[in-house]
Amino acid sequence: MGRVISLYFLVLILQPVFTSGQDTAFHLIKQKTISGSFKDFYTDNFGNIFLISANNQIKKLDQHFDSVGIFNDVRRYGDVYMVDVNNPLKMVIYYRDFTTILVLDRFLNIRNTIDLRSAGILQARAVAQSYDNNYWVFDELNSKIKKIDDNGNVLLESADFRVLFSYAYNPQQIIDADGTLYLYDVKKGWLIFDYYGAYKKHIDVPGWNDVKASGNTLSGFVNNYFYTINPETFSERKANLGISNATKIQQVSDKLYVLTKNELSQYRIQ
Template sequence: MGQDRDVLNVSLIQTLKENVKDFTTDNLGNIYLLTGTNQVKKVNEKGDSIAVYNDVRRYGKVYSLDATNPLKILVYYKDFSTVVILDRLLNVRATVNLRQQNILQATAIATSYDSNIWVFDELENKLKKIDESGKVLMTSTDFRQIFDSVPTPNTMYDRDGQLYLYDPLKGLLVFDYYGGKKNNFQLLHFIDLQVIDKNTITARDSNYIFLYKPASLQLSSFKAFKDQATYKKINFNGSLLYCLTKDGELQIFKVLK
């Protein structure tokens, strides 16, 4: 696995001071902010507010947001094993209680290519796909039959006909849509790993931003900031780099060519 070092030139274009705890983006340029007051707030690329979801306290702490499908936002409450599905104006479209489907410990969820929901069930060590009523549509083989040491993914992505599960201790695992294992990339101990598409994977550590090209097994590292450890979360979306500071500011940078 080759590795290069380079400088990633970025220019700050916007700062959102919303007391942000977490965020995600969609493919239309919208940003979904989880604020310190437990609101989910949707803003456009200019920072103008579009919609707000206020009823976030009902199920405790939000574990993750998924805006892969801008018409169907997933808000996951891990402690309550509950997924709230919001429409594009952040109105509640459906609520899925995973416990009612005997999924008692889901470590990660993701939007599927057909607008259903992927769930990794840690207790059963199985990958499952459910619809928005909670009905289980597909169940994989028990991962204990596939792996000597079973992964516990904290992130999942459905991209280009494949499902990616990331466990920082086991690597990036690639599956087909029936739960069949296809590949395992040894990308270990990274944070904020994103599968952009089948040819582009980004991640970071406290010092560098990484770009991985699966076809060539090429891992490149870039220095973008003097002190990257000040950022709580860093995500890419197109030519933009979204960086959440530990003080709750979301800084948006343009990646310069």
């Protein structure tokens, strides 16, 4: 077991002032569509798309929507809970029912299996790849952020969130981006930390879906609107998408990917 480093956060009470510009509207041009009933999808920064079927098969499409790989090991661990494709050389699949992480290479071959129970983590739903090729996990029972390695060793852990904060915080998502660690709880908004565990700020924007952190922008979707906020200035913008019946939306550069009941569509944003 690796040496555990306990990190204690300086908790500041912030009262950010949010400023909002005028509402805008996206002009969207539909470019490609793939028909089918998919329960989820993910996109990476290279334009690859990872489609998850109802039976948990994962199909990788390139930027032209051509199939370039399939992961068919669908019976062993149950439902796919989340996928992290931020590293182009490896893909992380998390199976919450079994508290297990599968690590795949870019060809969707299994390279590693991590049972989080070996790290003493019995319940978790927020999992992400870390900048240094390890993994971030939020331990729900202990209310701590933990970093683990490929062998399930705990490399560091935070202080107990129940001690740090006066409110219950249980993130659904962890994002490691641009030297910063972002946690999002749909009921409480964003918590932002540095890589050493120092707490930086809370941004109270609950209710967002399909959240993302990139550059100096946090983004998410609420109903038919796309929201962005600058975590430094707290300036907030929103844009009307003009799309109905979407079950998931992701933006990558000038592309917008929209999942509905019967298809996945790619739009170009103008």
